[in-house]
Amino acid sequence: MGSGVRWAAVADQASAVGLAPLSGSSRDVGITGYSLGGGMGWLARKHGLQTNALTAVEVVTADGELRRIDHDNETDLFWAVRGGGGNYGVVTALEFELFPAEELYAGSLFFPYERAHEVMHAWHELVSAGLPDEITTVARVVHVPPLEEVPEILRGKSFTIVQAAYLGTEADGAELLRPLVELGPEMNTFAMVEPAALGYLAMDPDAPLPYASASRMISDVSSVGIDALLAAAGPGSGSQLANVELRSLGGALARRAPGAGARATLNGDYVMFAVGGVFGGPEAEAEVLRQARGVSDALAPWDSGTRYLNFEEGEVDARVFFDADTWRLLHALRTHWDPNGLFLANHEIKES
Numbered sequence: 400m401g402s403g404v405r406w407a408a409v410a411d412q413a414s415a416v417g418l419a420p421l422s423g424s425s426r427d428v429g430i431t432g433y434s435l436g437g438g439m440g441w442l443a444r445k446h447g448l449q450t451n452a453l454t455a456v457e458v459v460t461a462d463g464e465l466r467r468i469d470h471d472n473e474t475d476l477f478w479a480v481r482g483g484g485g486n487y488g489v490v491t492a493l494e495f496e497l498f499p500a501e502e503l504y505a506g507s508l509f510f511p512y513e514r515a516h517e518v519m520h521a522w523h524e525l526v527s528a529g530l531p532d533e534i535t536t537v538a539r540v541v542h543v544p545p546l547e548e549v550p551e552i553l554r555g556k557s558f559t560i561v562q563a564a565y566l567g568t569e570a571d572g573a574e575l576l577r578p579l580v581e582l583g584p585e586m587n588t589f590a591m592v593e594p595a596a597l598g599y600l601a602m603d604p605d606a607p608l609p610y611a612s613a614s615r616m617i618s619d620v621s622s623v624g625i626d627a628l629l630a631a632a633g634p635g636s637g638s639q640l641a642n643v644e645l646r647s648l649g650g651a652l653a654r655r656a657p658g659a660g661a662r663a664t665l666n667g668d669y670v671m672f673a674v675g676g677v678f679g680g681p682e683a684e685a686e687v688l689r690q691a692r693g694v695s696d697a698l699a700p701w702d703s704g705t706r707y708l709n710f711e712e713g714e715v716d717a718r719v720f721f722d723a724d725t726w727r728l729l730h731a732l733r734t735h736w737d738p739n740g741l742f743l744a745n746h747e748i749k750e751s
């Protein structure tokens with residue numbers, strides 16, 4: 400796969416032959432940036448991060464050499480690019496594993512926004528009780544922007560939504576989600592689908608839009624944590640954010656696979672992502688950021704220790720993404736492979 404390819408191209412072709420990539424919520428995201436930063440998608444609890452599904456990377460390093468790096472060649476560099484982002488060279492091609500998936504049970508349960516407390520608590524209880532690795536699930540409070548591109552049934556409306564993808568049968572998937580379905584959603588779209596359908600599940604925009612966001616990984620979240628999130632983003636909070644979500648982590652995301660790269664795991668129970676469209680000037684952006692950071696700040700007591708590079712879109716010291724040992728090694732390898740700081744990644748690995 401060439402370096403500029405987006406997920407849509409790969410997901411459709413793979414799906415046609417019963418395979419799924421570890422793509423994320425959007426078909427429109429570039430595979431390279433997503434893969435180098437980690438890459439958490441709908442199959443993540445079963446198969447882990449996309450970065451660790453990479454089997455080879457072709458990269459032009461600062462000395463001008465085109466190298467094919469993998470588990471046997473330039474293994475230190477191969478480790479660093481798998482999580483260390485674009486700090487080590489210009490990637491010209493990626494090779495990665497796809498996973499068998501003829502069909503999955505996936506969909507959304509739409510509830511009224513006003514039922515956020517009941518639904519989010521029920522979802523949290525279900526996730527906390529322990530779900531199989533085969534299911535990856537998201538709960539979100541959503542204010543759908545009133546944009547032309549959005550289907551009329553959703554446009555300008557607010558919801559509490561639970562979504563999931565389950566690598567298994569319809570009967571087993573329905574049983575796993577029964578406690579939430581019994582709450583009586585106003586719309587239930589769960590069905591057996593081909594893997595390519597996962598690219599539409601999150602309802603991400605299919606073209607770039609201006610937005611601002613904040614994120615945090617959290618662990619040991621009690622019901623108090625869910626209340627804290629909803630106090631910042633739920634009914635009565637005044638939040639205008641388009642989407643505030645918790646994605647369930649754990650499963651393969653919590654296990655360091657043999658031969659994994661610098662981003663071996665995502666630590667915590669959930670990753671929170673809060674985002675709003677910026678349809679105006681700097682004041683509009685500042686207001687979206689204030690609200691998104693407000694959600695993140697509300698969850699600070701449950702912070703799991705590191706941040707997730709792909710969900711961090713402001714300027715931060717890149718140390719926040721890694722434990723101390725990983726950081727030291729990534730930094731040493733940056734100094735070795737790019738001694739003059741030629742490559743300017745979105746999150747630069749450098750001494751602050």
Ligand SMILES: Cc1cc2nc3c(=O)[nH]c(=O)nc-3n(C[C@H](O)[C@H](O)[C@H](O)COP(=O)(O)OP(=O)(O)OC[C@H]3O[C@@H](n4cnc5c(N)ncnc54)[C@H](O)[C@@H]3O)c2cc1C
Pocket residue numbers: 402403422423424425427428429430431432433434435436437438439440484485486488489490491603604709710743744745746
């Ligand atoms: C709508 C949307 C949905 C998303 N959903 C998810 C999700 O479900 N899961 C998830 O993990 N992330 C998700 N993300 C985050 C996404 O993974 C990051 O924004 C990622 O950086 C996008 O990569 P890109 O190549 O599209 O962007 P770019 O801005 O092109 O690249 C981002 C960075 O990656 C590096 N890079 C890119 N191309 C190269 C190259 N050829 N060589 C070297 N370095 C390179 C550079 O450092 C660059 O600054 C989402 C983002 C959006 C906008």
